[in-house]
Amino acid sequence: MNKEFERQFQELNQKQKEIVLADGGPILVIAGAGSGKTKVLTFRIAYLVNEKKLDPSRIVAMTFTNKAAGEMKERVNGLIGKMINLWIGTFHSIFARMLRQEAPSAGYGKDFSIYDTDDQLRLIKSIIENNKISVDQYSAKSVLDEISRAKNNLVSPDAYRDSARSYFEEIVSKIYHEYVSNLQKNNAFDFDDLITVPLRIFSANKEILEKYQNRFRYILVDEFQDTNRAQYLLLRYLVGEERNIFVVGDDDQSIYRWRGADIRNILDFEKDFPDAKIFRMEQNYRSTQNILAAANSLVSYNRSRREKNLWSNREPGEKVTLIEVENERSEAKAVVEKIKDEVFKNKRSFQDFAILYRTNAQSRVLEDQIRQSGMSYIIVGGLRFYERKEIKDILAYLKLITNSRDDISLKRIINFPQRGIGQRTLEKVQNWSSSKGMSMFESLRDINSISDISQSIKDKILSFYKLIKKYIDLKDTISPNELVHALVDEISILKMYKEEGTIEAQERAANIRELLSAVSEYARRSETPSLSGFLEEVSLITDIDSWDDRANAITLMTLHSAKGLEFPVVLITGLEEDLLPIAQSREDQGRLEEERRLFYVGLTRAKDKVYLFTSQRRSLFEDVRSRLPSRFIDEIEPEVVQRINYLHKNNRQKSHEKRLYDCCDHHPDYENFSQEESDVTVGTWVFHQKYGKGRVVKINRVGKEIKISVKFGDNDIRKFIASYTKFTIL
DNA sequence: GGCAATAGGCTTTTT
C-alpha cells in the first residue's frame, strides 16, 4: 500500500474505513453534514486505484461544482502519489465532454454551442416575435422555466402538447416545439440538453451505450440528493454489468428541488439496486455540540426525512446567538460589530467568516456597511464575470467562429461594435435565410441575392462575413489564445471603450483584458487547447468555482452557494417570515420543508459559532414592510439559543473602531486597507477642480481600484476612480 | 439607423 494513503487511512474512523474498503457493487452512503463524505469519496477512489488496481481512466466521479471536482482531484492525487487521469466533474461538464464525441449520433455537430440562460431567453423572445405568438402577460422567463421543467421531467414537445390544459400551457407548447427545433438548427445545446440528449443517445443507440458502460467501470456520485430524474436515469444507463455505483448524499441537505432535484432518487436507489449496501455516517467532525443541537432540533420538524442521529465529539461550545434588530441597516451594522468583536476578542481572521442570506438582493446593504468598516470581503454570486455584457459579446464572436450555425450569437454581434447593420436589415436576412433553410451566417455570404437592401449595407455585411470567415479558417491553425487576442485587436474593442472614456467603459475594457488572460491561462493549462474547449469551460463555470477561498476576506453568499463549505463563524441574516422561509413557499408543505433544510445547511456550515439575525422591518423596492420573525427560530431548541435585543442600540461606536486599528497586527490586509480609505468616507465634503464642492455618496472597491461617487451642487452624481482624480478634502 | 431619455421590472435559489 502507498505510504501516504496508509498513513492517512489510519486517521479515518471505523465506519469510514469500512465504507472505503467495501466490496464492489451498488453502495449508498447516507452522510450527515460534516461527517467527512468528501473524505470517504476521495479515499474510495484512491483505494480503487491503489489496491484494486483499477485503471483511473475508467473511474468517473460526479460532483456538484467544478471547484469541488478540482479539490477532489487534488486530494486523490495526493493519496495516490502521482497525477492520474480521472474523469471528475459536474454532470454537465462530464456529459458535455461526452457530447463532443457523440453529438453527431443525435443529429448535432461536434462544435455545438452551449446556450446559457441569457441566450435561451433571446431565442425564446425571437420565437415569440417571429411567430407572432401572443404571450399575453406571461414573461419569456416563465416560459423558459416551464420548458426547462418539461425537459428535466423528460416530457417531449409532443407529449407536452397532448397534456396541455391551460392557456399558458398551450402557449408554452407552441414555443417549446419551435425552441427545440431552433436549438437543433443553431447546433446548440442548453444546460438541460447536456443531460437529456446523452440520455436519448443511450436509449437509442446500444453501441454507444456499451462503449461508455465499458469505459466507466466505476461510478461515484457526490451530493446525490440533489440529482434530478434525468441525471438518475443517466446513471442507471451507465452502470454496467458489474454495477459498480457508489453514491453519497444527505436527504436533509436537499435544497435544489425547485431545479428538479428529486428526493425519490435516494428511495429508488434501494428499489433499483435491492442488493445495495447502505452505510450511514452520523458522526459530525465539524461543529460544536450546541450548533449541532440547534441544527438537529430544527430539522426534526421536517416530516419527510430519514431519521438520523447526528452527533459530535466536540465541546459544547458557545450558544447560538440570535440578534433582533430594527431594520436591514441595523442588521448590517450588527453583523459588522459581531465580526469585529470576534476578530478582536478571539483573534480571528476575515476568512473565518461567512455571511449567508436567502436572496442575492440582501447583499447590498451588508456590502455597504462592511465596506465602510474597512474590512475586506468577497461576494460570491450576483452578476457573474462571464455574464457581463462585454464578455458575452466577445464570447458570441467565439461561438460563431466555432459554430457558424449559431444564429443567436450572430445576431448579438453583427452590429457590435456598431457597423450600421440595424434591426430591419437583420429581419430581412433572417426571413431570407429561414426561407432557404440556411443559417444566417451562410446567407450573409450570398447577401447580394437578397433584394431590398442597399448596396452600402450589403458591403458592410460582406465585410463582417469576411471577418468571421477569416477566423473560421484560422481556428485550426493557430492556438485559441492567439486567435482571441488577434480578434479582440482587430475589432478594436478596447480602443472603443478607451475612447468612450467613462468609468463603465474602463471597467468593460478591464474585464475584456481579464478574459484575454483567462484564455492564456486556459491555453497554458490544457493539454489539447481548443476554442470549443475554452467555451465549454467558460459556459459551465459557476460562482463558487471562481471563489478564492484563500484570500483573507469575509465571504458573502447565498445559503444555496454555501452548500459543501465550512467556516469557523457563520452569520445568517434575514430570519424573517416571507424571506426565510421565502414567501412563495408558504402554502406548500414540501417547499416549506425545503426552506427549513436550507436553514439547516446554513447552520451546519459553522464550526465554532453561529449568529442569527432577524429584523422587524425590511425594505423591498423602496417600500418598507414590517416583518415577523421566522417560524424556524422557535424550532431551535431554546436551551442552545442566546437572545440579544439590538432594537434601541446606537451603533455608532467610534471608540470601538479606534481600538480595532491597534489590535490587528495579524491582519496586514486589514491594516493597509483601512489606512488607504480612512481619509475619505461616505459623507465627506470634497472640492473638485472642475465641478466644485460636492459630497461623497458612495465608495466602491473594484479590484485594485476604488471608485467614489460624488454629488455636486447641481445634484449630479459623478463617478471617479480615486487614484486618478485630485480632490481637496474639506 | 443611432442615440438619449424613459419606462418597467426586478428579487428565490443555479447547472
Add this chain to the structure above:
DNA sequence: GCCTATTGCC
C-alpha cells in the same frame, strides 16, 4: 435603486 429594453426623436 439598478439594469435593461423600448421608445421617440434626430
